[in-house]
Structure formats: C-alpha cells, structure tokens
Amino acid sequence: MGSRIHIFDHFQKPIAEISVTTTPRSWVLNGHGRCDFSMSTSDPKCTERILQFGNLIHIEHVPTKDENGNFNGTLPTWTGVILTPRTWNYGIVNCTAYSAEAILSFRAMPYVTVKGTPKHIFSQILEHAHTKAKNIIIQENIMDDIQATFSDDLRTNAYDHIGKLIKDTGMDWSITGDINEKGNLELFANLYYRKGINTPLILNNNNTELQSPLLIEQGTPSNQVFGYSQANTSRSRFSVEITDQESIDDYGPLQLNQVYVGRHDKAGIENSTKARVDKRARPVRNFRRVALDRKSIFDYLNVGNTVTVKEISAGFHPEGGLGFESTVKIIGMEYNDLSNKVPLNLEIENAS
C-alpha cells in the first residue's frame, strides 16, 4: 500500500519526490485518466515550482506483502500532467493531474487534411503536435497498423483527432511514461492493433468485492448503418450500408444514419461504418468488479488487458438460465491507496 511519486518539470527533468497519503488515480482505455492528491501547505515541498501547472507526475505503486512475506502484485505506473483545478483550503492544497494522453489536448492542429493508414495518420498528428510545442517530447513506440485507409481534416487538437481515428479504426492508443537512466521522464506514444495482453486472471468471488449492479447492458445498438461522407451535393456524397445479419436475425433491424464529418472518401466511410457496426451491432455489456489485493492479481490489471469473469447470477446464459463465463476487457480502472482495491470497468469481449 502506498505509492512513490516523482515530479518533473515541463522539460521532463526531475524536480522532487513528494510524499502524500494517497493518490487516487484512474486509467482509461483510449482516453485520459485523472489523479487527485493533497499536500499540507506547511510541507516544505509544497512549492509553486513543484506543483506548477504543466509539471509532469509519475506514480509508482508499492506492493504489499502476504502472510508468507511474498510481494503481492503491482499496478502499472501512472504518468500525467498537473493541471487545474487546484483548490486551496486552510492548511491544505488539493491538486489535480490528468494522465499523459491529456497533454495532446493542448496541442493545436494546423488546418490540413491527413490521409493514409492509421499508423500514417497517427504519426502525422504527432508530428504536427511537436511542430510548435517542443518542450515535451513524445516518442513513437509501438506503432501497429491495419489494412485500411482513412482521412481526416485536422481542425482542433491532437487528442480529439486521435480519438476520432481510434473510434473509426477500432484500434487503441496510449501515452506511457518511464524514467530513464538519467532520471528524466520519457513519454512514448503507442498505437496498438489492440492494447493489452490476454492474462490468465480469473475474477471470481475469491478475489473481488461483492457489488451491485452485477451487469449492465447498455448503449444504442445499430445493426444496419448507413454511412455518409461529408459533402455539399448528393453527387459528391458517398454512401455505404453495412449490416450485421446475426444481430438483425436476433433483434430485427436497428438502423442508423451516420454522417462522418471530415470524411470525403468512400473507403474511409466504409471502414468507419464497418467499425461502428462491428462494435455496436449488439448492446454493450459493461460491468464493474472490484479487484482485491490478493496474490499477484494487481500484476494483471491494466487497461486493455483481458481477464476472465465467471458470473453465476446475471445475464441470460445462451444455454438457458442465468450466468456467463466470458473474456472481458478492462476499459477503465481506479486505485486508491487507502482502500487498496481496484474498481474495474469491464466490457465483455465474448461470452459463453
């Protein structure tokens, strides 16, 4: 229980290691998480230089030990940037940080159109992000690709456009941080065919907290999607229809018209519409489990990883009755040093 917290300036150089009671923090797949921490104003390290907005923070989890003296699992490191809000109370200051992906929301994009495979577009967006903000260097690391061409009219910021790319392609991305031999913080941009690993972890009543609800089936399913490109005239507008026949057989047609802003090519429309149908032809089955700090469980927890959940009390089993055993993907997770448990947001990948 507890964490080591390092602060770096906005040139990624180390400033201080601070000691705070808890750093409740979250990880979000294809998004940015958040971390809150508080310091006494009389702490000698409570200085503007250390808590400056724009400074970077790197948090390492310290594992607990079991009754035999063996270390339990360790959570992934959390790297982010200190931003607003910062709240001052009598004798205490509450700070907020956002995980490193958020840095890209402060990287304005030029008004250009990018085209190519996802890796190509991702790389171009990062290049534009570095053009006029050279202080924080985000290096390309894992750069997967898929066999499809997309395009986008860059208008807002790198984070938004990467989010759009990820949504259209069904891929994953992240910014990870690591301290190098010189003690500096390095940031890495990753584009994954699919983030995470398939872990052997099975979440069951032994290693999770009992909580309700057990399962939520939500989202607006669409099994017949009509995708349209952005165009001013019907002649220059591309359209495509993608269906999921198995879903239509089960639920009947659930149709959706989807106009893709910034998309002008038929291939891009087709790829995006297909990705939409693949992901949302059926209701999304999300649920939460709270993982306990038992044995090596924390080693297996990271967003994008898959774990197995065995549930005997919720969901309609395909063979009748209730329950399911399924492979689920961790799409979000949180940690609080004081409670020493990890609430997980999970999405079912396949069930039986």
Next chain:
Amino acid sequence: MKLSLLTWNSQNINDGTIFNSYIPPGQMANLSSNPVTVNRALDFPYLSTTVLNPHVFVIGIYVAADYNINTARELMKQYFSIMDGQRHNLIAQDENDSNKQYYLTGFPTRITSQGDDKPNAFFITFQVEYPYWRLVTATADSWDITASSDSFDVTNAGNINVKPVFTITPTTTKTTGLSYRRYVPIYNNLSKSYISPYEITNGGLDVQTLIDAGKVQADGDDFRIWQNGSFADRWLYEMDSDSTEAKCWINLQLSPKKEGSLLSTFDSDDTIIYFTQNRNNLSFLRELKSVGNRTIYIESEAITFDPDNINFIDFNISGVTRSAKDTTAVSHSASTTVRHIEHDLWILYGDSDLSAPDADSDNQPIIDLSSTNTAWDYTNFYDKNANRPGAWKPEILSTKTGLSYNFTDSYETFADVSTKLGISMVGDGDFQVANEAGTLDWLFYHPAGMTNVYYAGDYRTVSSDSSSSSWPVTVGLQYLQPDASWFLAYSDSDFPPLSSDSWIAFDSYDISLDGTFETIRFVMDGQLDSVINTQASIQFDDVTLTFNGDNVPVSALGTETEINFFDFKLTNATTGEYIKVKSPCPIDTALTIDCENKEAYLADGTPVHVILSSNREAWLDLSPGVNSLNYIDDGTVAVTIVINHRDRIL
C-alpha cells in the same frame, strides 16, 4: 474440538517461558452473517440470501510468573504489532484429536489490558479473513487408477466443505487418444504486433515418415494444434504420404517482442537467470510479471518461471525450470538474447480414431496454402463475405462520377471469392458532367513488410472516340513510404494502349522494392479524358509477395514426446458434481487442480481449462464425511491422484 494456542507468526505464545495464552470460551462460537432481504408490496420482505460478515477473533494472553511484566508487555506489542500490515498465522492444537494443528490468518487490530487488577493480562483482537480453523498439515490421500470408471473414498474430517487440491499423474500412456506432441516456440522479431497467417512447421516436418510409421493418419485428421489450453483451427496442405513437403497454417497473433539479455554465462544446471542491469531488461522483467504464458526461450532451450520469483532489484529470476517443453538444457553465454514465448503451442498427433476437426472456413487464410512464411502466392485475393486473413482490400478513395469500381473476376466481372484484383475507372455518358477523376486501389498490409512483388494481368480502354484512348496518370504498384506518401513502384511504360475494346495481357513483373514496405497497393489514380463513356480497366493476378525474412516471426519444431492426453471426468458421487478436463500431459508429470485457488496447471505451469458440471462457485468441494470420487477416462492404464485437503472447522 478443544483448542490450545501455540504460536503467532511463528513466535511461541503459550509455552510458559514468557507468555501463556488461551482462547476465551465464547470465541469458539462467535459467528454471524447478514440477511439480504427484498421489500415486497403487501407482504413481508422476500428472504433472498445472506452475506457473510467480517469476523474477529480474540485471545487472552498473560505474562508468565517470574517474568518481568514491563519487559514482557513491550515484547508482546512487538509480537502483535498493529503497524505490521502483514497477515500472519495463529496456530493452535486440538487436544481432543491427537494435538492436530489448525490455524487462522489475520491482522492484530487491538491490544487491551484485562483491567488494572490484572496488570499481566491482555486481550489481543485479530481481524481474520476466515473464521474457520484450517489444518496446518493437509491430509493427503493417494488413489491409484488402472482403468477408467475407478472409484475412491475420501473423508473430510471437518464440519464444512473443503476445497481439495488434486494432483493427477499419468504413469503410462492411455491406449486411446492423442499420443505424441511436439513443441513449437514462436517469437516476434518486431516491436509491433504481428497478426498474420503462419505456417508453423516452417517446412521442417517429415510427415511422410510419420504416416509410414503409423503415427499420423494418412489424411492428417489427427494432426492437431494445441494452443494455450485448447485446440486451434489449422489448415493443412499436402498432408499425405507422398514426399511433397507438408504445411500447416494457423492464424497467429503476436504482441510486440519481449526480450532481454543475459548478464553472464547461464550454465546448463543454473536455476537463477541474471540479466544485464539496464532499462531494457527492467522493462522485460516487468512485462514477464503479467504474461499469460510463463515460458522464456534462450537459443533452443525453453525455460519456465514463476512470476513471484522475478527480482527487479537484482535483475534476476530465481527457481526457473530448465529444459522445459521437451527441450534440452545447455549453457548459454553472456549477452545471449532471452525471449518471451507468448503462446503455448504444440503439434499433437497419434490418434487413429479421430475424424477431421471443425474449422471455421471464414478464418481460413486466403493465400495459397502452398505458400511459405516469407513468400505468399495468390490465386484468390478477397472474400466479400468474410474478413479472411491475408486478404487484399478494395478501396474507392475518390471518384467524381461515382461510377468507377473494383471488380473481382476476369474482365470486369465479379466472383466471390475473388480471382482478380480489378479496377475500372468509368467516365460519364453526359457532356454536362465533368470527366472522371479519382483514386481506386487494392490495398495490402503486412507487418513484416514486403521487399518484392510479382504480378501479371490484363488491361483495356473503352472510348466512344475510336481515335483516342484515355488512361489515368498513375496505374500500377505503389508502396506507402512511412511519414511521406505513396510512391510508384512500377507502372508499365506501354500504358496506355491504343484505344481498344479488347483486353491486352501485360508481361509478368517481378518488382524488387527499394526497401521494406508494410503497405502496398495496386492503384488507378488520375483522370480520364473528357470523352463520353470512356473507361479504363486493369486487372492484376498471379501475385506473389515476398516478405522481409528478418521481420517474420521465428519458430522451431521440438522433438517428438509421448504424452497422455487427458480427457477425463472426475465426479464427487456424494454431491453429484463433476469437473471435466482435456489436456495433453507428459508421462510421469503432474496435472494439478487447485480447487481452493481455482487454478489448474501442468507441471511446467501451463494453465489448464476446467469445465464444471453446473453453474456454481466451487470447483469440486468435499463435503463433511465420506466422499466417493469417480474417475472416467477411456483408455486409462495407470494414473495416480493425490488428494490434498485442509479440512476446516467452523
């Protein structure tokens, strides 16, 4: 049960030297649970279930006569430190049952005096995880099975269900079932994902000899792929008794490579691997902590490890198992690369009764199965109804007329599965409309990258004006230059042809790309002349792609080993519940089914999937009293099962 205390965290607390201790009478029956009720209209709440409460356990402790109270009190506060934060065991013995030892696990949460009149006496309160006492020494019952349908009685001496650990060891191969296995380690050479069809024998399997020896069926029906605990789809080529090389394709998914390097010589009998202390190795060790398959590979030796034995400070892994997966332990020199093997992959064969397995044809690689891992041949390219591995992808990136299209069979016709990579740019029949300008392609991506492309094909133009032909400026093979754009690899200088309605075959081309490129395409990009009903078409076929061999995953083919293929059903006839397991297991090695931790694994740590007979929480409990176990696995000759159980007293 009459318990007397012995130790806490291995410290004697009841030998009369410093302390004596006791369990207050009420503590042996101090249990509670909370009911879960659901309100109902006009009725009493529905009694739904119960939730078990957290429990505490209190012991009394007092300083032995003639021992200094102040000194003993301070020592006691060390023994039962509330700041420890680490769980420990409280051990007691049952004076009514031959001093059999039991334990509770918990934290000390409170130390209080028993009052001013008893300055040498204290109460210690423990927060315990389970209020039931568990046997310190598990009972081990051994069951020798010589044929299927054997039965055996096991007695649970506790008063609640207990979750046993079954250790199941075959000592002779079954008379039925798959009989041989060969290990196939595969690792990624790239720092990115590798998702692609893969031929796992890599041209190295002499099937003819196996068939002639009667080890594999003549049609290969019993030639199976076992991946991460279950059978995987596979597609065979030339799996017969002639001398043509046989091939076996699977769909492979590898995450980016995970590798480190040895600090020093790792001798053939060493069990601690030391890594060079650098950042790369630290990342590698961190990654090994959470991988599903606990196997690393050094040169041609597979080594299994326990993630609990990874030391990030000293950069080592202790207690590794050498010569795992039927490999041989040898000495490895300093700086040798250590690679993680992501999938536990085996070739299994040797069951003359097996019929052909089901394989989803939607997942069958679209390439010719005669291809190799470094050169893919195509006669089919695209399947409209399935996203088949290895397929090309048609794209209409822009078309002004909206009439241009990709076609899939000879001469602007369509077939599913496609036999051509066809593109046709079509002008309009109306002078009022601008002439066609657009980009259409057939796109292909491979993570290893292409170095050479061979292809042939045909083309034609159609025009209402017989004196002019119309042809877009860019037609041919392109590659995507990273961080740049599309570059033309080759375009026939004979293009465009004279206006002709007939198709003209063009020579085959063997194009060596200027480097390695992950993404290529056959493209038509440009505009047609402003002529009514003009059309330009091209079709590519007979394609062979050559990949950069350095980027293709590396595999090996292990030696043949006899196995016992478990396909058993283990039933507790007393409760009616059973579990089923299907897994290869080498002779004289154990399959462990740990019902307490809900884990099943082979001797080398490979996870094994367990199927339960009903939708329940427990795997296979032993109920209090006698439990009659039954084992069914046709063809069994000799199997030993050891049943370990720590009986529980609540």
